[in-house]
Amino acid sequence: MSLKAQIHEWMVRHREEGIQLLQNLVRIASTQGNEQDAQLLMAGKLFELNLDVDLWEPDGAVLEKHPYFYSPRTRFTGSPNVVGVMKGEGGGRSIILNGHVDVVPEGDLLQWRSQPYSGEVLDGKLYGRGASDMKGGNVSMLLALEALQGLGVRLKGDVIFQSVIEEESGGAGTLAMIVKGYKADAALIPEPTNMRIFPKQQGSMWFRLVVKGRSAHGGTRYEGVSAIEKSMLVVAHVLELEQVRNAGISDPLFEGNPIPIPINIGTIGGGNWPSSVPDTVTLEGRIGVAPEESLEHAKEDMVRWLELLETKDDWFRESPVELQWFGARWVPGSVDPAHELIRIVSEQYTGVTSRPAVLEASPWGTDGGLLTVLADTPCIVFGPGSTATAHHPNEHIELDAMFEAAEVIALTLMEWCGVAEPVEAEGKDAATAEAAEAGSNQEQGGQDAGELSPSNEHDALA
Amino acid sequence: MSLKAQIHEWMVRHREEGIQLLQNLVRIASTQGNEQDAQLLMAGKLFELNLDVDLWEPDGAVLEKHPYFYSPRTRFTGSPNVVGVMKGEGGGRSIILNGHVDVVPEGDLLQWRSQPYSGEVLDGKLYGRGASDMKGGNVSMLLALEALQGLGVRLKGDVIFQSVIEEESGGAGTLAMIVKGYKADAALIPEPTNMRIFPKQQGSMWFRLVVKGRSAHGGTRYEGVSAIEKSMLVVAHVLELEQVRNAGISDPLFEGNPIPIPINIGTIGGGNWPSSVPDTVTLEGRIGVAPEESLEHAKEDMVRWLELLETKDDWFRESPVELQWFGARWVPGSVDPAHELIRIVSEQYTGVTSRPAVLEASPWGTDGGLLTVLADTPCIVFGPGSTATAHHPNEHIELDAMFEAAEVIALTLMEWCGVAEPVEAEGKDAATAEAAEAGSNQEQGGQDAGELSPSNEHDALA
Numbered sequence: 001m002s003l004k005a006q007i008h009e010w011m012v013r014h015r016e017e018g019i020q021l022l023q024n025l026v027r028i029a030s031t032q033g034n035e036q037d038a039q040l041l042m043a044g045k046l047f048e049l050n051l052d053v054d055l056w057e058p059d060g061a062v063l064e065k066h067p068y069f070y071s072p073r074t075r076f077t078g079s080p081n082v083v084g085v086m087k088g089e090g091g092g093r094s095i096i097l098n099g100h101v102d103v104v105p106e107g108d109l110l111q112w113r114s115q116p117y118s119g120e121v122l123d124g125k126l127y128g129r130g131a132s133d134m135k136g137g138n139v140s141m142l143l144a145l146e147a148l149q150g151l152g153v154r155l156k157g158d159v160i161f162q163s164v165i166e167e168e169s170g171g172a173g174t175l176a177m178i179v180k181g182y183k184a185d186a187a188l189i190p191e192p193t194n195m196r197i198f199p200k201q202q203g204s205m206w207f208r209l210v211v212k213g214r215s216a217h218g219g220t221r222y223e224g225v226s227a228i229e230k231s232m233l234v235v236a237h238v239l240e241l242e243q244v245r246n247a248g249i250s251d252p253l254f255e256g257n258p259i260p261i262p263i264n265i266g267t268i269g270g271g272n273w274p275s276s277v278p279d280t281v282t283l284e285g286r287i288g289v290a291p292e293e294s295l296e297h298a299k300e301d302m303v304r305w306l307e308l309l310e311t312k313d314d315w316f317r318e319s320p321v322e323l324q325w326f327g328a329r330w331v332p333g334s335v336d337p338a339h340e341l342i343r344i345v346s347e348q349y350t351g352v353t354s355r356p357a358v359l360e361a362s363p364w365g366t367d368g369g370l371l372t373v374l375a376d377t378p379c380i381v382f383g384p385g386s387t388a389t390a391h392h393p394n395e396h397i398e399l400d401a402m403f404e405a406a407e408v409i410a411l412t413l414m415e416w417c418g419v420a421e422p423v424e425a426e427g428k429d430a431a432t433a434e435a436a437e438a439g440s441n442q443e444q445g446g447q448d449a450g451e452l453s454p455s456n457e458h459d460a461l462a
Numbered sequence: 463m464s465l466k467a468q469i470h471e472w473m474v475r476h477r478e479e480g481i482q483l484l485q486n487l488v489r490i491a492s493t494q495g496n497e498q499d500a501q502l503l504m505a506g507k508l509f510e511l512n513l514d515v516d517l518w519e520p521d522g523a524v525l526e527k528h529p530y531f532y533s534p535r536t537r538f539t540g541s542p543n544v545v546g547v548m549k550g551e552g553g554g555r556s557i558i559l560n561g562h563v564d565v566v567p568e569g570d571l572l573q574w575r576s577q578p579y580s581g582e583v584l585d586g587k588l589y590g591r592g593a594s595d596m597k598g599g600n601v602s603m604l605l606a607l608e609a610l611q612g613l614g615v616r617l618k619g620d621v622i623f624q625s626v627i628e629e630e631s632g633g634a635g636t637l638a639m640i641v642k643g644y645k646a647d648a649a650l651i652p653e654p655t656n657m658r659i660f661p662k663q664q665g666s667m668w669f670r671l672v673v674k675g676r677s678a679h680g681g682t683r684y685e686g687v688s689a690i691e692k693s694m695l696v697v698a699h700v701l702e703l704e705q706v707r708n709a710g711i712s713d714p715l716f717e718g719n720p721i722p723i724p725i726n727i728g729t730i731g732g733g734n735w736p737s738s739v740p741d742t743v744t745l746e747g748r749i750g751v752a753p754e755e756s757l758e759h760a761k762e763d764m765v766r767w768l769e770l771l772e773t774k775d776d777w778f779r780e781s782p783v784e785l786q787w788f789g790a791r792w793v794p795g796s797v798d799p800a801h802e803l804i805r806i807v808s809e810q811y812t813g814v815t816s817r818p819a820v821l822e823a824s825p826w827g828t829d830g831g832l833l834t835v836l837a838d839t840p841c842i843v844f845g846p847g848s849t850a851t852a853h854h855p856n857e858h859i860e861l862d863a864m865f866e867a868a869e870v871i872a873l874t875l876m877e878w879c880g881v882a883e884p885v886e887a888e889g890k891d892a893a894t895a896e897a898a899e900a901g902s903n904q905e906q907g908g909q910d911a912g913e914l915s916p917s918n919e920h921d922a923l924a
Contacts, residue, residue: 104737107738107741108677111741133679215569215570216854217849218726218748218826218853219666219724219748220850221721221724222720222721223850223854224854228730228745229701231730232694235690235691239691258684259683259684262680262683264680264681264683264688264736264737264739265690265691266680266737266739267732267733267734267740268730268732268733269730270731271729271730272569272728273567273630273728274726274728274729274746274748275668275726275853276853277728278727283690284733286680286681328737363679363682364679364680364681364737365681387678387679388678388685390679391677391678391735391739392678392686393741
């Protein structure tokens with residue numbers, strides 16, 4: 001049996017354990033500030049896989065001096081980062097596998113058909129906040145490593161497995177990885193791309209718009225100016241900016257994307273009394289930044305566009321909308337679509353699924369921009385979840401995709417990092433022998449590796 | 463000197479004490495739940511005026527069974543009502559003087575040029591939340607009673623001075639007065655009418671609209687439905703209802719009012735993450751109810767109008783806007799413009815100010831509707847404040863108007879309740895003698911009442 005077939009068979013035989021692992025992860029409500037239990041679970045898995053595990057709480061006092069640091073908080077007590085390093089045999093290319101464990105809040109509970117952290121499996125899908133974004137992807141990576149170990153495959157290059165916090169609010173977890181010195185020849189992040197490959201990713205920034213009105217008694221509301229009514233003009237105006245900015249996007253990787261770099265207004269709040277004219281409304285949102293655009297350029301676009309508001313309504317001349325940049329920012333990133341890692345992932349994807357690989361530019365920011373730009377580690381994004389459900393009620397992941405992604409990642413690691421020759425060392429156990437044989441299938445032509453040792457696998461996937 | 467002139471002179475001489483009293487009241491931030499200190503001050507004043515004072519905390523358990531009870535709360539611990547009864551000599555008409563001490567929140571602090579509870583006096587105006595709505599009116603009433611007492615005027619009819627809580631959130635304070643049995647031949651509320659006289663007053667009700675969207679990741683926001691964008695349609699739609707309802711208003715008392723019965727959307731809130739498409743927005747507001755309209759009719763208008771939303775956007779067919787009636791309601795009220803009390807106030811107003819009286823329908827609800835409808839006590843509204851600043855930043859009152867209103871109210875009490883003949887009792891002191899003479903000026907023709915006793919007055923206005 002080819003090693004590719006063995007990896008597939010390994011996934012089939014470990015399906016239940018893989019699902020159980022995802023369930024355990026999803027059942028931990030690892031929203032911002034509550035990541036510790038999820039990270040301990042990840043660290044435990046990496047430890048079981050005999051990786052060198054590093055678990056630490058990022059030092060906010062150091063991070064906040066970094067120009068790329070953005071987070072609503074500067075204390076990360078109880079929110080550790082985790083790294084597991086699988087040292088290669090030498091002579092191969094290294095790779096960072098990066099995934100975040102933080103999840104966005106569950107939103108309107110009434111729209112969830114069961115508990116948001118249920119981990120319930122129905123019709124081949126596992127439900128729960130974070131299933132797609134991106135605990136399913138994290139499990140794919142763990143399964144890939146575990147399958148390689150289970151099959152005794154030893155890689156030449158290092159694999160640096162990063163389980164990070166804070167991706168959903170600005171990337172401070174991955175920044176802490178970079179500050180600590182982690183880098184590699186390339187990186188892969190299995191964010192929910194729905195199995196598409198993203199060589200380019202948009203960045204994004206959070207903004208806050210403070211819209212002013214003038215209070216009055218609601219019964220004589222014509223004596224005041226409603227900040228709610230004015231905010232309607234502002235929302236419409238900002239949506240026009242989205243149109244203008246997207247009209248300038250011609251990158252074929254965005255083909256078929258109705259809004260390549262969206263501006264999303266995510267929160268609104270204002271007024272404090274039903275019978276009073278509201279004097280302030282605050283809007284918060286994110287602006288997408290094109291892969292080759294700078295954050296500064298996008299900021300300038302917004303600033304200049306808001307200045308046009310006064311041409312639409314004199315009120316804004318007297319009371320201009322206040323613009324604040326706050327909280328999260330994701331740096332855009334761009335990797336040459338001809339990059340070797342992209343070719344490998346594409347081919348392995350097609351090999352595993354018999355479907356053509358789809359290359360696109362990402363519709364959202366990830367930590368990949370930081371890796372590409374700051375750590376000099378070209379990063380691509382490819383993962384099994386789907387943004388059709390990420391950040392939604394009833395978020396779920398197709399379990400088949402999670403296992404397919406695991407196969408693609410395992411095969412990609414072998415081709416990118418290289419597979420070490422079996423060493424005829426004394427005392428090597430049966431599994432190592434099998435692995436050496438299995439690993440050699442691709443490199444040297446197929447030999448039947450025989451039955452794998454169940455006991456060895458179970459140790460790893462306990 | 464005529465008694466009218468003496469009342470004016472009394473006001474001139476007690477101007478500083480009147481201003482000080484209003485300052486003391488305004489400096490108490492008597493928002494909902496925090497009325498106690500203001501009520502103790504009011505009770506103290508009424509006690510100094512030798513009225514029979516009744517101070518009690520309304521029993522929410524009793525009130526909440528009443529069909530006209532509306533409040534966000536059912537416990538009134540620390541929020542007492544106050545009544546002071548000035549028993550008449552008999553044979554005259556009784557009157558309720560009603561004012562509320564609760565004030566709306568101060569709103570955006572940045573828009574206040576000094577502290578919202580400063581009580582600062584500048585250019586003849588006293589500033590602070592509640593100055594116009596309606597602590598200035600309360601002081602006008604107190605000054606009127608105090609001037610009559612200071613001048614030794616004894617009325618035939620009873621004056622029932624009601625200092626209530628909860629006017630700004632549904633009238634539970636005045637309802638508690640009615641439930642306790644207080645009623646009279648007529649009532650006057652010095653809410654901020656800017657010295658106009660309101661025989662009719664609109665009612666109003668609070669409503670809540672829950673607008674649904676469908677959450678999604680902001681980077682693929684086209685996969686979701688923004689509750690913020692949908693709420694813009696809802697706000698515009700509700701403003702159209704306001705137009706439709708106001709087009710049907712032809713009462714000449716509303717002449718010159720740009721929006722007789724406004725619909726005000728006072729608060730908005732929704733979404734919980736800048737990078738997520740918001741799935742819920744909640745709007746809260748008040749709908750004006752015409753003086754002769756029922757609350758039920760206005761409710762039906764709103765219900766039917768919201769049903770039309772689905773003709774504007776299919777989304778609302780799938781996810782109709784949820785309408786809730788909550789919290790405050792003010793019952794509309796209508797007193798025949800030919801009512802005797804209206805004639806008296808009008809004439810006294812012109813007598814004091816040399817300006818023609820202006821009759822209008824009120825642009826907002828007051829507790830007067832409850833008095834008119836439930837207590838069989840026809841209520842008119844006339845007061846010195848202005849809604850141009852009520853519920854606004856930098857709320858203030860023209861102090862001249864407060865003293866003019868006090869004169870009008872004093873003269874109105876004399877004419878409505880009747881002035882008792884001086885009784886030649888033994889032991890009556892000089893002030894009583896003066897008062898009897900002063901009171902007789904109007905009834906029997908002028909006699910010079912001579913110099914008033916300052917010591918007596920100071921006792922009363924300590």
